[in-house]
Amino acid sequence: MDQLAGGLRMSYQALYRVWRPQRFDEIVGQSIITQTLKNAILTKQISHAYLFTGPRGTGKTSAAKIFAKAVNCHYLKDGEPCNECETCRAINEGSLSDVIEIDAASNNGVEEIRDIRDKVKYAPTKADYKVYIIDEVHMLSTGAFNALLKTLEEPPANVIFILATTEPHKIPATIISRTQKFDFKRIRPQDILERMAYILKQKHIDYDDKALKLIAKAAEGGMRDALSILDQAMSYGDDQVTYENALLVTGSVTNELLTTYVEQVIQKDTKSALITIQKILDDGKDASRFVEDLTSYCQDILLYQQDPQIVEQMELGVVDDKFKQLTSQISDDQIYQMINELNDISNSLRFTAHPDVYLQVLTVKITHLDQTAASPAVSSEKVAQTERVEDEKIDRLTNKINDLQREIAELKKTGVTAAMGEPAEPATPKPAAKAANAHIELTKIYPILGSATRKSLNEFQQVWPDLMNTLSVTQRAVMHVSKPVAASPDGIIVAFEYPIFYQKAQADRELCDALENNLDRLVGKSPTIVFVPSNQWPTIRRDYLANHKAELKSGSTESESASDDQPTDKPGPAPDAPKPIVAKAAELFGKDILDIKND
Incomplete structure (x- = not known):
């Protein structure tokens, strides 16, 4: 009886194995890819190599096996395998020797790939095509990739390679260029x-x-x-x-409990919020899962404020009256601050044995957040006012610099050195360099401005929404208040509406890498991305133009924007004269990173 019971237990198969798709139309959420593959089979336009990329569990390996059946099935029905002939049944059972499935995670050496290269020359024994399905192909070693490349360069006519991976960025470009690439998306x-x-x-x-x-x-x-x-x-x-x-x-937390917790946070009811956290922990909920659920909940609130229909589709209709009321009570600034705190706690939870302490600290923090800008309209007005003040300062400073230039030129005429008068030490430009608490990377910004074009800016602005969709929830929350303001073919300047998010993005190396890598996928190049605060952007731009004009007048540099300067009939400095504006800029700002602080 024990043996019989053991046999019954072993005979059970997991749902994902029993219900694995056997036809293209059974693959969920990838209709464009499956239709393209069916059309290729029907029109006999079959490539020698395919690359299937995408997150786990989205149908890559299933599609590869169905494709192997379809190219070898003699009883196709609208591009679908019949699943009844001898070949289809043998592939379903895994007994057809002409369809070879290889796990690159455990067979990633040069010898394994060389073995494929040696055997690939032999004709298939039973099927029309010999199909090699290499799963997790990014795990292959460099030598194995080189061996595979030689086979892909000159493949036999009756051999098809299907490479599947969750990390396409680890695959050499020489391999990708020799395949037809299909990106499997996350299923809705x-x-x-x-x-x-x-x-x-x-x-x-x-x-x-x-x-x-x-x-x-x-x-x-x-x-x-x-x-x-x-x-x-x-x-x-x-x-x-x-x-x-x-x-x-x-391990999820109910929407009702999340709503209760966020309501307590908004009302700054720390005691009740701590009791709610303790209840969640007492119920055996995972702390990391709670932080993920709360982050997702904050994202839903933020999106619902912009477009309710998006959230209703994402949440499959689970949007109640309490949630709707909550979205009208909380500001987007509070959401941004909560997401920042959740992101910090999420990183800490991975290395602690006391998650309850971190959740309690989190609760105290977010119930004492400052409402720095409850009204977006007021915030925008303050930003605009700050920009006007900065513009006025820049105009005054530019006029003073021009006056100093003229005085120095006059002194040169009369043979008097510039060192004996007041013009040698104007200290007025310094206040302009004290407008925000931030590190502004002028050494990266100026080269981008030097070759910036409207065409480049338009190109990056068009793909910016797609770029945002490739980021994680917390990364999108940081970048939500940013936009590209200038661009060259090799760089982008991105301005942040709030300094706190500028500083957060500046310190987040993972975010910068994600932006550059995903831009490479979207536009085929990886430009340098430089962040600036919005309230400093007019200052940076005007300083650059002022310095540029000064260099043109002194004849010390060549500039593409020389045609934009106004002509002058005043004589310029002698060829061996010092460059006062450039020297003063170096004195005030330094040659590397500008450190600007408020008084």
């Missing part, structure tokens, strides 16, 4: 929900609609993850999927 929660509901109906299992919505959201775009969570919920609930079971399996 609505599509995951429909697929799970279909599976449960086929298995005649009762389920709570709210439970499936919670699982679909927790899966984060991966169908395999969703089915694994669903499997756990079914096991826990004895073949019944309830909302309570889904909460326990995912």
